[in-house]
Amino acid sequence: MTNIGFIGLGNMGGPMAANLVRAGHRVTGFDLSAQSCEAAREAGVAIAADAPGAVAEAEVVITMLPAGRHVIEVFGTILPAMRDGALVIDCSTIDVDSARKAHEIAAQKNCFSLDAPVSGGVGGAQAATLTFMAGGATEAFAKAEPILLQMGRKAVHCGAAGAGQAAKICNNMILGISMIGVAEAFVLAEKLGLSHQALFDVASTSSGQCWSLTTYCPVPGPVPTSPANNDYKPGFAAGLMLKDLGLAQEAAQTSGAVTPLGEHARAIYEHFNAQGFADKDFSAIVEHLRAGRD
Ligand code: NAD
Secondary structure, three states, rough: EHHHHEEEOOOOHHHHHHHHOOOEEEOOOOOOOOOHHHHHHOOOOEEEHHHHHOOOOOOOEEEOOOOHHHHHHHHHHHHOOOOOEEEEEEOOOOHHHHHHHHHHHHHOOOOEEEEEOEOHHHHHHHOOOOEEEEEEOOOHHHHHHHHHHHOOOEEEEEEOOHHHHHHHHHHHHHHHHHHHHHHHHHHHHHOOOOOOOHHHHHHOOOOOOOOOHOOOOOOOOOOOOOOHHOOOOOOOEHHHHHHHHHHHHHHHHHHHHOHHHHHHHHHHHHHHHHHOOOOOEEEHHHHHHOOOOO
């Protein structure tokens, strides 16, 4: 049993904290939203009056927050209240620079730290099947791994501070680009009189094969579990895809990487979001392309 502090009990953090309670840990949490706190309380999380109160006794602290500015603000608030030598794991998806700054804040208090964003979405958070990609010292990862594996089924140590966020945004840039590629192929196939199933049967066993096609097919039919069969209910919302593609472009600019398809994918999702589809699954981009937009 470990004393765990958990800040950010939203769509992802709530079920992750609940899984830690189920695993036998004493979890004390805090969120600005009373509704999130109440749901977590029902799952067995003790709710503190504020963020420092949630971490004071903790050996391990986990944060799951919207963006870099929230993480920096919360780290500034909680680190003075944390025990020396405790471990803080930020699982939010944030920019690499903020992630590195968060590590620096933790180091000033002699705390171990990891950036450990996740892949797997709300379903993965509920089912404890997330994949964690972690950046930080080897010792910090060794301490964190058993806890991470109670919220997920895989944890990869990607390298030093910020490496987890770097892996996350590179992976999601591939995902955004590949989903648009697969969706464009289905739209072209429709124009050419080729059935969805025929394209799927060929491409899923040929060189066009990829996750966006075989697991998350953007048209209904070929993969019955994909969001296309459920009116594009997320899954992974287009708003979050736009966030991640924006983070990838920020990182490309600051590092000098040339990523023209990543930028084009970001612009396409920006247009899609601006038309009011931020809450649709990101694979609904096929409808946007079919309507002749880009
Ligand atoms: P969410 O908006 O549901 O939850 C974030 C929570 O943080 C909210 O409940 C909010 O009240 C709380 N919060 C914000 N500032 C706070 C503060 N200062 N102190 C305490 N609580 C504060 O978002 P989510 O879907 O849970 O996503 C969290 C993170 O996980 C994001 O970085 C997101 O990009 C990432 N992520 C989300 C998914 C997904 O499918 N939802 C998948 C992978 C990664």
